[in-house]
Amino acid sequence: xxxxxxxxxxxxxxxxxxxxxxxxxxxxxxxxxxxxxxxxxxxxxxxxxxxxxxxxxxxxxxxxxxxxxxxxxxxxxxxxxxxxxxxxxxxxxxxxxxxxxxxxxxxxxxxxxxxxxxxxxxxxxxxxxxxxxxxxxxxxxxxxxxxxxxxxxxxxxxxxxxxxxxxxxxxxxxxxxxxxxxxxxxxxxxxxxxxxxxxxxxxxxxxxxxxxxxxxxxxxxxxxxxxxxxxxxxxxxxxxxxxxxxxxxxxxxxxxxxxxxxxxx
Numbered sequence: 126x127x128x129x130x131x132x133x134x135x136x137x138x139x140x141x142x143x144x145x146x147x148x149x150x151x152x153x154x155x156x157x158x159x160x161x162x163x164x165x166x167x168x169x170x171x172x173x174x175x176x177x178x179x180x181x182x183x184x185x186x187x188x189x190x191x192x193x194x195x196x197x198x199x200x201x202x203x204x205x206x207x208x209x210x211x212x213x214x215x216x217x218x219x220x221x222x223x224x225x226x227x228x229x230x231x232x233x234x235x236x237x238x239x240x241x242x243x244x245x246x247x248x249x250x251x252x253x254x255x256x257x258x259x260x261x262x263x264x265x266x267x268x269x270x271x272x273x274x275x276x277x278x279x280x281x282x283x284x285x286x287x288x289x290x291x292x293x294x295x296x297x298x299x300x301x302x303x304x305x306x307x308x309x310x311x312x313x314x315x316x317x318x319x320x321x322x323x324x325x326x327x328x329x330x331x332x333x334x335x336x337x338x339x340x341x342x343x344x345x346x347x348x349x350x351x352x353x354x355x356x357x358x359x360x361x362x363x364x365x366x367x368x369x370x371x372x373x374x375x376x377x378x379x380x381x382x383x384x385x386x387x388x389x390x
Contacts, residue, residue: 270300275288
């Protein structure tokens with residue numbers, strides 16, 4: 126099956142959007158195949174589909190049906206690159222309604238994108254008994270994804286997997302993230318995010334995570350303000366208050382067609 130694709134890079138969190146006719150029941154397998162090394166070598170992927178709301182330009186359906194902050198930023202950059210006048214609205218799986226977004230060109234295929242994030246969320250403390258780096262972490266649930274936010278540095282791969290296993294035992298979601306953070310200043314943090322999407326059989330140390338950055342702001346109780354969240358691919362900015370916004374750079378790296386459907390569909 127030949128499908129059109131666009132590959133984008135919001136701070137190195139390589140994201141592939143597929144366009145084309147594909148039945149709902151095979152999309153997850155196609156997206157998983159599109160992400161692999163032999164195809165488009167991406168950290169995450171979603172389908173561009175018709176929006177539910179008339180005021181949105183298009184909708185992103187992620188591989189696990191989860192919400193994705195960086196995919197929403199990528200959708201904003203793509204909409205602007207295809208001629209939309211800012212501001213406009215886009216949709217992402219996991220979010221209940223259309224999200225306000227805008228983007229401006231920075232040159233050489235790069236865009237500075239800003240997008241509204243879902244406000245629905247839940248917070249709860251999760252015991253870290255048996256771990257060596259604190260007594261508790263904060264579980265932050267936003268539509269479609271739950272993150273475990275913990276103040277810790279220099280975790281081992283086994284620490285990440287153990288935290289992820291604890292999170293998955295204690296909560297239910299379409300996707301899960303482990304977000305250890307360090308304080309670099311009053312409104313400046315550093316994270317190394319780890320995200321799992323069970324339905325896509327993916328578990329990735331992401332170079333940047335938008336929903337994880339939002340989860341950190343919510344866990345810290347940043348009710349009204351702007352924080353900088355440094356991560357391996359660069360810095361995302363989170364604004365909280367009456368509405369939540371995410372801001373960061375997005376590179377639109379390439380477009381073309383990809384041959385998929387070699388996974389026994």
